[in-house]
Amino acid sequence: MRQGADRYDCDVLVIGAGIVGLSTAYALTRAAPGTRVTVLEKEPGPARHQTGRNSGVIHSGIYYPPGSLKARYALSGSAEMVKFCSEHGIPHEVTGKLIVATDRSELPRLHALIQRGRQHGLPVRELGPAQIAEYEPHVRGLAAIHVGTTGICDFTAVARELARLITDAGNEVRYGQGAAVEAVDRRVGRGVAVRTADGTVLRARALVNCAGLYCDHVARLAGDEPPARIVPFRGEFYDLAADRRDLVRGLVYPVPDPAFPFLGVHLTRGVEGSVHIGPNAVPALAREGYAWGEASAADLGGLLAYPGSWRLARRHWRYGAGEMRRSLSRRAFTEAVRRLLPEVTADDLTPAPAGVRAQAVLRDGTLVDDFLVEEGPHTIHVLNAPSPAATASLPIGREIAQRALAAVRVSRG
Structure with a gap:
């Protein structure tokens, strides 16, 4: 790419119009009015991947260890998200949720969550079987926790509103395959230049990589070597048949296995009912493999060539085998649901759109459990933004925006 001109098309270029990228751009417009921001998104609109393909839950933060970025962001972000939705007329509700132990082996983990919730200052209540039935008459368990601050919202609507606020502030969000990033040229001491699929070259003082499923790829385009690679995991959902929705009043979760950054099969009533x-x-x-029939030779080849993928598979093959069984058999999936909801049958479940999680994995096969943000000259890369990223997107965006502004100041000298 040509490097000659001193002119910049924007101060900060954000790649990705998921909720984290848009929250970052929004935070830039609030923290430093007049900062020129451009967001690039290869899809025809915002929130087409992880943001728009999840359970829509505003997480309380109870799962996350004190001191972790997850805990810090979720505890502040959940209240902020509720406030943002209220101020902008976005569908939401603070419902509370149950975390239910269905086996005696889960009770120690449940009690540990109670203590963690209290450490975080969350409104948690211990429940026995009869009290579980008061909240969820059709759910069965040995014991449970009720967490009062959990809620639900339409994260796609949040992303659309953030995009509107960004453009109303005089900035730009570019959509479509022409906006896909094909090359990044980092001009040492000056900033970055990005070439998109339609041949446009954009010059910026700082680049923020919020590319989600492609964040490691974008980091390598910029000349940075990420410490982890993205291993995509598909999360498969069902919807409860309309005439059986009365089986679930709110949000019901199993006790999570701390060895994995997944919360298990849970029941969530969405804002639309x-x-x-x-x-x-x-x-x-x-x-972007949202079904078994969607495969990419390039993506699969990169996955098989990465040592971390094989080490992850060797370490967790038993867990993975159970997940595969539930993926291929509706009966097996139903068995997992029946641990919480005994009355449900396979006929009550209708396949729903799946999501793909951009899970960062280290070379030794370790699943990165917390947020991972790395910086290079004039670049900030968000390399792991797991749940509760949507919940916590507003404080995450502010922190990333501050790093971007620092990079802009360096560029200006």
């Missing part, structure tokens, strides 16, 4: 069940988590055959 439907009841989502899932997800299970299986390796996707493409970064």
Whole structure:
């Protein structure tokens, strides 16, 4: 790419119009009015991948260890998200949720969550079987926690509103395959230049990579070597049949296995009234592999060539085998649901759109459990933004925006 001109098309270029990228751009417009921001998104609109393909839950933060970025962001972000939705007329509700132990082996983990919730200052209540029935008459368990601050919202609507606020502030969000990033040229001491698929070259003082499923690819385009690679996991959902929705009043979760960054098959009533069940988590055959038939030779080849993928598989093959079984058999998936909701049958479940999680994996096969943000000259790369990223997107966006502004100041000298 040509490097000659001193002119910049914008101060900060954000790649990705998921909720984290848009929250970052929005935070830039609030923290430093007049900062020129451009967002690039290869899809025809915002929130087409992880943001728009999840359970729609505003997480309380109870799962996350004190001191972790997840805990810090979720605890502040959940209240902020509720406030943002209220101020902008976005459908939402603070419902509370149950975390239910169905086996005695889960009770120690449940009690540990109670203590963690209290450490975080969350409104948690211990429940026995009769009290579980007061909240969810059709759910069965040995014991449970009620967490009062959990809620639901339409994260796609949040992303659309953030995009509107960004453009109303005089900035730009570019959509479509022509906006896909094909090359990044980092001009040392000056900033970056990005070439998109339609041949446009954009010059910026700082680049923020919020490319989600492609964040490691974008980092390598910029000349940075990420410490982890994205291994895509497909989360498969079902919807409860409309005439059976009365089986679930709100949000019901199992006790999570701390060895994995997945929360298990859960029941969530959405803002529109439907009841989502899932997800299970299986390796996707493409970064955008939303079904078994969607595969990419390039993505699969990169996955097989990465040592971390094989080490992850060797370490967790038993867990993975169970997830695969539930993916291939509705009966097996139903068995998992029946642990919480005994009355449900396979006929009550209707396949729903799946999501793909951009899970960062280290070379030794370790699943990155917390947020991972790395910086290079004039670049900030968001390399792992797991749940509760949507919940916590507003404080995450502010922190990333501050890093971007620091990079802009360096560029200006």
